[in-house]
Amino acid sequence: MIDGHIHADTRPYEDFEKMAISGINAAISCAHDPLKMSTSAVIFDHFDRLVNNDRERAAKNGLTLYFALGIHPRSISSDFEKVLHKLPKILKNERVVAIGEIGLETTSPKEIDVFIQQLRIADDLKAKVIVHTPRTNKKEVTEITKNILLENIEPKRVLIDHVDFTIVDSLIDEQFTLGLTVQPLKMSPKDAFILLNDYGLEKFVLNSDMSSSPSDPLSVPKTVHELRMNGFDEKDIQLVSETNAAKFFNIS
Numbered sequence: 001m002i003d004g005h006i007h008a009d010t011r012p013y014e015d016f017e018k019m020a021i022s023g024i025n026a027a028i029s030c031a032h033d034p035l036k037m038s039t040s041a042v043i044f045d046h047f048d049r050l051v052n053n054d055r056e057r058a059a060k061n062g063l064t065l066y067f068a069l070g071i072h073p074r075s076i077s078s079d080f081e082k083v084l085h086k087l088p089k090i091l092k093n094e095r096v097v098a099i100g101e102i103g104l105e106t107t108s109p110k111e112i113d114v115f116i117q118q119l120r121i122a123d124d125l126k127a128k129v130i131v132h133t134p135r136t137n138k139k140e141v142t143e144i145t146k147n148i149l150l151e152n153i154e155p156k157r158v159l160i161d162h163v164d165f166t167i168v169d170s171l172i173d174e175q176f177t178l179g180l181t182v183q184p185l186k187m188s189p190k191d192a193f194i195l196l197n198d199y200g201l202e203k204f205v206l207n208s209d210m211s212s213s214p215s216d217p218l219s220v221p222k223t224v225h226e227l228r229m230n231g232f233d234e235k236d237i238q239l240v241s242e243t244n245a246a247k248f249f250n251i252s
């Protein structure tokens, strides 16, 4: 199994062991806002911790980490241009499989500017992106996010994350890959089953988005179990729990 979206830097060593024991062999750890990201130096230190320390902490437990690095909408530093400038070089690391997580939180002009600039970099480099959708004003912000995406990047290179019942109808007919975050305050394994049963499994990637908020490192295996108990066949389960993510991120 692959967990398509985690924040490894916020989690204890033991979580990686639990994940590996339950059959997760890889995860994508995304850049976010673990500190007040006041300067680019803090953002670069955050990236460095992920690709070195956290990669090693996970590897020691048998879990392979890949990374999505970029400027999260809640971590736009005053000198964010320095980060944009270095992104092409950062993406050359073979474990960095996407720019992310990026997107909009409040839709301020600055957020929109930083988001579009990152999409253009991704489009130029033919890189993938992981796009966040917020908890607050989710539907409205997702509409704006979707329109910006359609204008600035090939949809096949986009994974829109934290998709739920409120936004799935607006996204399902586009060519995006869709992330389903199974998390205590967002969506239960049962909710994920209901959504996948209604919308099919072809476009979805399961993830825990485990962070310092309430989360469960076993979200993906628990959802797999729920799908199995509800009679989904193993081939379909394989799609949402591994193959779709492996194909999108080009990892084996």
Ligand SMILES: [Zn+2]
Binding pocket: 005, 006, 007, 030, 032, 101, 209
């Ligand atoms: Zn996240």
